[in-house]
Amino acid sequence: MNKTSAWTLTALAAVVVAGCATGPSVAELNDLARQVAKASFRDEGIVKADKVLNTDETSRLCSEADVAGKPLDEATAKRIEETNLKAIKWPSDGKFLGDWKQGEAIAQSGRGLTFTDTADTVNGGNCYNCHQIDQKEISFGTIGPSLYNYGKIRGVTDPNSEAAKPIVEYTWGKIWNSKAYNACSNMPRAGHMGILSEAQVRHVVALLLDPNSPVNK
Amino acid sequence: MQRSHLPLWAAALALSCVPAMAQKTASQGIDEYRAMLQDGNPSELFEAKGEDLWKQKRGPKSASLEKCDLGKGPGVVKGAFVELPRFFADTGRVQDLESRLLTCMETLQGFNAADIAKTGFGKGEQNTVTALATWIASESKDMRFNLSQSHPQEKTFYEVGKRLFFQRGGPHDFACASCHGEDGKRIRLQDLPNLTKNPGDGVGFAAWPAYRVSNGQMWGMQQRLNDCYRQQRFPYPGFGSDATIALGVYLGVNSKGSASIAPAIKR
Numbered sequence A: 001m002n003k004t005s006a007w008t009l010t011a012l013a014a015v016v017v018a019g020c021a022t023g024p025s026v027a028e029l030n031d032l033a034r035q036v037a038k039a040s041f042r043d044e045g046i047v048k049a050d051k052v053l054n055t056d057e058t059s060r061l062c063s064e065a066d067v068a069g070k071p072l073d074e075a076t077a078k079r080i081e082e083t084n085l086k087a088i089k090w091p092s093d094g095k096f097l098g099d100w101k102q103g104e105a106i107a108q109s110g111r112g113l114t115f116t117d118t119a120d121t122v123n124g125g126n127c128y129n130c131h132q133i134d135q136k137e138i139s140f141g142t143i144g145p146s147l148y149n150y151g152k153i154r155g156v157t158d159p160n161s162e163a164a165k166p167i168v169e170y171t172w173g174k175i176w177n178s179k180a181y182n183a184c185s186n187m188p189r190a191g192h193m194g195i196l197s198e199a200q201v202r203h204v205v206a207l208l209l210d211p212n213s214p215v216n217k
Numbered sequence B: 001m002q003r004s005h006l007p008l009w010a011a012a013l014a015l016s017c018v019p020a021m022a023q024k025t026a027s028q029g030i031d032e033y034r035a036m037l038q039d040g041n042p043s044e045l046f047e048a049k050g051e052d053l054w055k056q057k058r059g060p061k062s063a064s065l066e067k068c069d070l071g072k073g074p075g076v077v078k079g080a081f082v083e084l085p086r087f088f089a090d091t092g093r094v095q096d097l098e099s100r101l102l103t104c105m106e107t108l109q110g111f112n113a114a115d116i117a118k119t120g121f122g123k124g125e126q127n128t129v130t131a132l133a134t135w136i137a138s139e140s141k142d143m144r145f146n147l148s149q150s151h152p153q154e155k156t157f158y159e160v161g162k163r164l165f166f167q168r169g170g171p172h173d174f175a176c177a178s179c180h181g182e183d184g185k186r187i188r189l190q191d192l193p194n195l196t197k198n199p200g201d202g203v204g205f206a207a208w209p210a211y212r213v214s215n216g217q218m219w220g221m222q223q224r225l226n227d228c229y230r231q232q233r234f235p236y237p238g239f240g241s242d243a244t245i246a247l248g249v250y251l252g253v254n255s256k257g258s259a260s261i262a263p264a265i266k267r
Helices: A002-018 A026-040 A049-053 A057-068 A074-086 A100-108 A165-176 A198-209 B006-016 B026-037 B043-055 B097-107 B113-118 B124-138 B152-165 B176-180 B221-231 B242-254
Strands: B086-088 B093-095 B185-187 B190-192 B210-212 B217-219 B264-266
Touching: A026 A049, A026 B152, A026 B242, A057 A074, A057 B152, A100 A198, A165 A198, B043 B124, B043 B210, B086 B152, B093 B097, B093 B152, B093 B242, B097 B113, B097 B124, B097 B221, B113 B124, B124 B217, B152 B176, B152 B242, B217 B221, B221 B242
Parallel strands: B210 B264
Antiparallel strands: B086 B093, B185 B190, B210 B217
């Protein structure tokens, strides 16, 4: 701890001196925050500090916009969305829907990828943490919109039909990489970041779009 | 301190009856359970232990902590909690309650602060720190948060803390702000305070240390932040590291004027 503190203190002192009259600049503070994070976090279990802290451009620009309290300018948001859209992996066999029952179990599970999990933990989708989905489940979060009747509201009666195709593709894309449609969405990029496998994404899509899923009853 | 803890057992019993209560409505049942939790708080046991540990001669130097300076002068405990974290001239750094306790345990009692920082929560001298923090917080109960922002490092720590609060990262792109950035949100059934502004009396920063009924543990703010980061899929934040202290400054300054209810009781 002492070593870390001394190291960070040096950085702090440098910033304080540099910004004597007016206080440190935004760029200096951003840099200092990165140094403080680097000195404060360590690897634990399956979580590697470097990997978590060295985020991609999407996360970095959205974090900076949040600090500034201003949304990204339109052009930057569009560019981020396009980058993420291009990165979406579409189902390798063209099949978008799996088994809604397995999708429900994935939606319920919030497990995986914490520093107390192991590498063989089966990751969950964390869906109910933020969304209402099946009406029977009363323990749901409200950070995201309700997904109850998701397919029904969007008029999906046959997910394999040509008419349903845009909704089916959007649903896959949104789960795979939410930032393709909303640059700074609070929603994780489940497929893109390797939280859920292709098969798991297929099951969650079915939970939302299968007419037999309780979501659409 | 002498109060019976029967009400807590009553609450525990009530919890085992939640399915029956669910017939009213599940959320009514949960509200009743939460109300019953307020009847008895085992944190009183940790307060008593913390007060003893403060006065006891301990460590290689066989000294008490009664000369520890928590920011208001050696030995002044009342009101110290609601002004932390703050800058300390003797260490030349901004410290929160728990990292300051490590300093006092090292300088006054001869413990090795770095060793205690490396010790896992709920083990060895970490239990001492938690009990001390619980008692010290209780001595400022109902007082209003009033963190200093007069030292340049205190201002810098606020700005760094703000950036850490909004820092997205890890496989889920989660930041503290993902859950605590808007009013009136829930994760599952748990209400989430908006910590980007003053969340009000006894909410967020003003509620920790707290006794957690679900696991029967007393948690200080360091452990609260540690578990938030765990759930964010972040790496392990060092105990008393500058990141945790900077976040404390951000949350504490935002809570200016709110009353502390610590030690609180949580589900």
